Amino acid sequence: MPSPRHDALVQIFKDRPQLAVEILRDLMGVELPATPLVQLESTTFNTRRSDDIEADLVMVLGPPQGPAHAVIVEIQQDRSKDPRQLARYAAVLWLMLNCDVSVLVICPDAKAAAHYARPVDSGLTGYRFQAHVLGPGDIPAVTDPRQAAAHPELAAMAVMVHGRDRKIAEAFIAAIKDLPSDHAPKYYEYAYSMAAPEVRRLLEEIMRSTTWPVYSPFAREHYGRGLEEGQAKGQAQGQAQGQAEEAARAVLLVLTARGLDVPDDIRARITACTDLARLETWLTRAATAQSTHDLLTETAR
Template identity: 35%
Template sequence: MASMQHEGLLLLFRNRPTLAPELLRDALGLQLPAWSEARVESAELTEVVPTEYRADLVVLLLEGKPVFAIVVEVQLSRDEDKRKTWPLYLTSLRSRVGCPTALLVVAPDAAVARWCAQPIDLGHPGFVLQPLVAGPGAIPVITDEQRARRDPELAVLSAMAHGKEEVGSVIAKAVMAAVGGLDAERLNLYVDLTLSALSEAARRTWEALMQSGNYEYQTEFVRKHVAQLEQRRQEGRQEGRQEGRQEGRQEGRQEGELAALFEVLDARGIKVGAAARKQILACTDSSQLKLWLRRAVTVESVQELFEPGPTRKPAARKAGKHGRSVKVLKPRSKR
């Protein structure tokens, strides 16, 4: 399920395309060819592979022509399907742009980063993909405000990787100093990402600092935004006490519907690709989940599950023992 953290991390690289090659070069020691331009390229990988495959982000380096391409994948948890699709992303992209490619996996969690870094052996002799992983050990700790101003995206990435460490509050202070001159949309996003990445102790320290009035933010806009954010947190706590039980019950029902949907598809031998799984997990509409669950009983492919239109009628039933109806299932054609 797409989360604020996942989408926020992608926006860091989208807002500053040079962040990807700089991480590969400076943090991971990869030799890159000379380039003068970095731009975000289409992440649709449809020319060689099915349309359901889509990378998180593609950054293309150019020196008059494409000289290097980077597949950027944000990984917040283990997902075995990714280890199947990452090699496909690289080979498809290389075929499309006609230049060397590399896989950069951004994993702020240390355990997830270690899992991502495991080699992927494709079976052909010597054909082993070694993902390049930017985990907490590779992402720098940025506490210097001047450096944060030069590269606010890297500063936010530092906060997301190290925010729960003792230095988290100092990193957050550097980020606050850096975002004052940014446009409102980036400022709001970067402040939210930074504060949400802090440990509970660091957040309490930061809240106490705000309430004391001893810290002066760089701009009035930042000051107002952080105050509004704190107000939303306080309101959220109050609403959480009143609505927590109701939300918990709703989430429990949705989790049950998701589990049932995947169980039915699996029992019927219908393959669920990475993109389809992501679409299903992102759904929070209980009525939609129920519709998919009903369709899962009769569809022939996972793509058919998402097609608009009425649910296919179940197969005819015939009488069984004791006069009970017995469903006659039409054999599913092999694909």
């Protein structure tokens, strides 16, 4: 089953297909056609009835009526996929589009990167497949906020693989603060979803010094949703009880989204609370609390 890291990486390339071209051409030295036209294609290749091949992302360079080059992007976090399947992807897409095909494999794990970087003897005479693999050692450690702002996708991936270096996390946070308001939360969520737990904690620590009210993407989503729903219900019904119920539900949503255990007694305490100020404090603290017990202890009156 795809992980949050897998989904975030796929979404980064889906949001800006040109990124795959830049990685292949600028980071890996692959010669690609010079064209500003890069568009996403269907990720399902049909080779014959009832036989579909599903890739993570497919994009085509050049006009739809005459594609010049195709790029398949695969996110592989382990060695579970047979590399020959990647050769099959390339061959089928070449037959479909009648143009050259590159396969770009993004591997946050070094052993997985080495696994997919080996040439594949397909068994078909003359067809020896070679994927272009971007492993953790190939992702630049972006420590300059200006460079991070110019390449936020690579900066987010740098946090994913090098984020234990505080300078990299700080450069990323400094960069996204200067991005448009609708872009900054998106890139922060990408980096947060892809990062290891200790890197997530570092990101949250750095973010506390900013003006953002909630630091976890999950908390941001549910914080805003919980307050909006609570306020709307309070205005409609004119009852503080409605606001408290919605705020309590938002606290539980945040804790659940972060994977924290919520024992029955603590769930009951949160649900029964009618103090809206206390609930809002719990809701904000839920973004970084290490446990539900810490959440309540730290805010106990």
